[in-house]
Amino acid sequence: MSGRAAFSVLETVSVCTPLGIRFWDPVTDEQIRDALRVTAWPADAPSRAVTAYRSRSDIYVLQGLPGLRDLEYPGDLEYPGDLEYPGDLDEATSSPPPQRPFVIQVEDDQRRYLPAARAVDLPLPYRGVYPRQRTLYSPSTDAPPGFLLLSTVARQRPSWMAGIYGELFDQVNGRPAAHALIQVSVGGEEGYGLSDGEGRFAVWLPYPGIAQDITGSPPPALGLGSLFGQSWPLELRVLYDPDHQVALSRTELPDYLSLLTQPLADLWLESPELGASPGLAEVWSGALDYGRELSVTTLGAQRLLIEPR
Secondary structure (H helix, E strand, O other): OOOOOOOOOOOOOOOOOOEEEOEEEOOOOEEOOOOEEEEEEEOOOOOOOEEOEEOOOOOEEEOOOOOOHHHHOOOOOOOOOOOOOHHHHHHOOOOOOOOEEEEEEEEEOOOOEOOEEEEEEEOOOOOOOEOOOOOOOOOOOOOOOOEEOOEOOOOOOOOOEEEEEEEEEEOOOOEEOOOOEEEEEEOOEEEEEEOOOOOEEEEEEEOOOOOOOOOOOOOOOOOOOOOOOOEEEEEEEEEOOHHHOOOOOOOOOOEHHHHHOOOEOEEEOEOHHHOOOOOEEOOEEEEEEOOOOEEEOOEOOOOEEEEOO
């Protein structure tokens, strides 16, 4: 008889993960892999929060969520399979566990990304990583690569990106315009940002193509074709309505989806201190110069004054 101890597997336990989230940086188009704190709690029991752990593939995984034990240890429980969209639940032949509303919150310890919160009904009506539904930033036929997080004003901007900055002030309510969605268009490129609790925002996007051909032969004269000196017309819009922002339990952050679907706000082109009429407009127009950050303000003010409609 050998000196090695014999053993056998007496029992195996299958554990289902009710929620795994991949976070994505739309600026660099890369997965966000570290320094995030992700928590979730039942909407009706915010004290029972659970913290996510990071998997080997840098997916943030939530287990032990209240009320979902039967899903995590399914046994003989039937699950509807790999459903494509929430509407497919109605067509499933087997009944999934009842859904329960949860709140998910993510914060970045390195202050690169704005915190975000989202209401989600669990279990999801499909297998796989959340989210699968389309969003504002995704092509109409494609699923998003992950939960998109937007940049803070404190984040260090890559030199190859244009930076548009500003501070929004709500003229109607007399306070910073928090959680507004900012849309910037320049030279066929589009970028988005969100204002923080103080109304501050940063939008990053690639510089448009070079206006002059610098690849030809012979080389252009000194100064011609250089990126320095290039300028492009820019348009900025603000989507903002505090009444449209959906409150969530246990957090001061509104529901992320409600921020992406806010209506357009009106912008003050000139400050009332100049004695002019409001001159409200949907679009702020300016010029983006290569290598120079652009600060967006109302003429005669240090902030961009806006009004929800």
